[in-house]
Amino acid sequence: MKVILLQDVKNVGKKDDIVEANDGYARNVLLRKGLGVEASKKAVNDLKLKKANEDRVAKEKLLEAKKFAEELREKEVILKMKVGEGGRTFGAVSTKEIAEAAKKQLGYDLDKKKMHTEPIKTLGVHNIEVKVHPKVTATLKVKVQEDK
CATH class of the missing domain: 3.10.430.100 (Ribosomal protein L9, C-terminal domain)
Incomplete structure (x- = not known):
């Protein structure tokens, strides 16, 4: 079963990774404890949109920092x-x-x-x-x- 991790899970993967896990482990541990969600089409699409937004925000912060560095110089x-x-x-x-x-x-x-x-x-x-x-x-x- 494919699972999108909501947190870092030791020996499984990092947050926002899509991992392949055994059905029993995925249902009984990852999903039940809230460590991940099933990787449906909607969930994967939401993850892609979230990552794109985070990349855009990171680029904006980098540009602001470069502008501030020029001003400080x-x-x-x-x-x-x-x-x-x-x-x-x-x-x-x-x-x-x-x-x-x-x-x-x-x-x-x-x-x-x-x-x-x-x-x-x-x-x-x-x-x-x-x-x-x-x-x-x-x-x-x-x-x-x-x-x-």
Whole structure:
């Protein structure tokens, strides 16, 4: 019997897979526990429509992420640090501080966990990589200035 799985089932298949199962196993386990539905023409057609819709939504999200990455590339966040003798800084700028400054200055809600950088301990302009989508990475300029 052909069954469309509604959830991942160990040793059988992943969600939305169409699998061939023994009649008894399909009726007594998969269908009864709500792990799958019988693969009728209507169910298969519904599955195809659902997958097509999910693909379209995924493409739209990818395009939005690319657009946002381009927009972010042109922006700059300014942070101030205390500096001692000889231009040595006190402490470092972390991703948490960068995320807070981006929210205040640019209005973007960036996740500090998705920023890839070492703590910034020098003055000047630094490029920070921000993962905005699993396939898209943006670059944000962080300008660290002396706090007087």
